[in-house]
Amino acid sequence: MADIAALLGTPAHVEPYRVRGAPVYRVVLYNAVLQAQVVVVLWPALARVDLRVGDSALVLKGVDEVLLFPGVEVMFRRRQPAASLFVSVGGRFGMTT
Numbered sequence: 001m002a003d004i005a006a007l008l009g010t011p012a013h014v015e016p017y018r019v020r021g022a023p024v025y026r027v028v029l030y031n032a033v034l035q036a037q038v039v040v041v042l043w044p045a046l047a048r049v050d051l052r053v054g055d056s057a058l059v060l061k062g063v064d065e066v067l068l069f070p071g072v073e074v075m076f077r078r079r080q081p082a083a084s085l086f087v088s089v090g091g092r093f094g095m096t097t
Helices: 002-008
Strands: 012-019 022-031 036-043 048-053 056-061 065-069 073-078 083-088 093-096
Touching: 002 012, 002 022, 002 065, 002 073, 012 036, 048 083, 048 093, 056 073, 056 083, 056 093
Parallel strands: none
Antiparallel strands: 012 022, 022 036, 036 048, 048 056, 065 073, 073 083, 083 093
16 A cells, blocks of 8 residues: 555555454545545455545446556556556546446
8 A cells, every 4th residue: 555655645544444354545635627635445355446536436346456657647457347447646537447
């Protein structure tokens, strides 16, 4: 989680709850275009990533690969069925399925 937080330029906070005894992490970024916080919740024990902006959310389950592109973005991928969620430096994000 430290690598992801460092790439995005913001600290990773441990949430006050656990899943299957494993910590859950929260990373908060600011998206200047949307003028809103982007909250990324990382659930390693569930292989899941949640992304929330206001009252909207994207959820990717079954994450089996995390790609780090320094200075650019973090990409969370699932191979079957294929899907990816990316979070860029500066709070941009997107999802493909």
